Amino acid sequence: GAVVSQHPSRVICKSGTSVKIECRSLDFQATTMFWYRQFPKKSLMLMATSNEGSKATYEQGVEKDKFLINHASLTLSTLTVTSAHPEDSSFYICSASGPLAGVETQYFGPGTRLLVL
Amino acid sequence: AQSVTQLGSHVSVSEGALVLLRCNYSSSVPPYLFWYVQYPNQGLQLLLKYTSAATLVKGINGFEAEFKKSETSFHLTKPSAHMSDAAEYFCAVSVGSGTYKYIFGTGTRLKVLA
Numbered sequence: 335g336a337v338v339s340q341h342p343s344r345v346i347c348k349s350g351t352s353v354k355i356e357c358r359s360l361d362f363q364a365t366t367m368f369w370y371r372q373f374p375k376k377s378l379m380l381m382a383t384s385n386e387g388s389k390a391t392y393e394q395g396v397e398k399d400k401f402l403i404n405h406a407s408l409t410l411s412t413l414t415v416t417s418a419h420p421e422d423s424s425f426y427i428c429s430a431s432g433p434l435a436g437v438e439t440q441y442f443g444p445g446t447r448l449l450v451l
Numbered sequence: 452a453q454s455v456t457q458l459g460s461h462v463s464v465s466e467g468a469l470v471l472l473r474c475n476y477s478s479s480v481p482p483y484l485f486w487y488v489q490y491p492n493q494g495l496q497l498l499l500k501y502t503s504a505a506t507l508v509k510g511i512n513g514f515e516a517e518f519k520k521s522e523t524s525f526h527l528t529k530p531s532a533h534m535s536d537a538a539e540y541f542c543a544v545s546v547g548s549g550t551y552k553y554i555f556g557t558g559t560r561l562k563v564l565a
Contacts, residue, residue, distance in 0.1 A: 438483045438551045442494040
């Protein structure tokens with residue numbers, strides 16, 4: 335139980351284009367989803383928190399116009415990197431939590447490797 | 452404010468030896484504590500969690516951790532290391548505040564020697 339998927343697993347795009355990453359909770363309702371960024375050999379950096387049906391709350395220093403987050407349903411959240419640049423290349427990981435899976439526990443997706451050329 | 456310290460960014464053990472990964476936390480209120488494992492190019496997998504029930508928590512793959520309030524510690528152990536345990540391990544603390552955001556430690560890379 336408590337499985338989270340991400341799609342795509344890897345994406346390569348040209349500088350200036352937008353990329354959408356999907357995060358789905360497969361077997362539980364995710365009232366809260368989190369988006370992280372992980373740099374090589376580093377820990378996870380929380381980018382934003384989203385509650386279903388509400389606007390995302392961004393961490394300090396994260397550009398909300400660049401990293402658009404939507405959490406329109408209890409099983410799907412999306413992260414759109416707009417006008418991507420090479421410095422946006424990174425490993426993006428989502429996590430989800432919900433009342434039946436344990437609101438205090440986050441279950442993580444497998445991550446999406448983004449490479450911007 | 453909460454914080455997590457993982458002592459030792461790299462730990463090496465021989466196959467079959469005891470695994471001990473250290474995690475100390477700071478929290479002004481009773482915390483929730485977690486250990487996750489990350490294999491290369493993958494997401495994080497929950498190993499175990501402490502949520503104020505039993506102080507000795509057993510997790511998957513033979514791992515366990517003990518919550519020690521007096522020492523503000525939540526060290527992860529496994530009696531006998533296996534080659535497949537080689538990975539990055541993260542300790543995290545969360546405090547109930549509606550959204551239960553995590554504070555992660557910096558991670559410990561476990562290497563298992565044959």
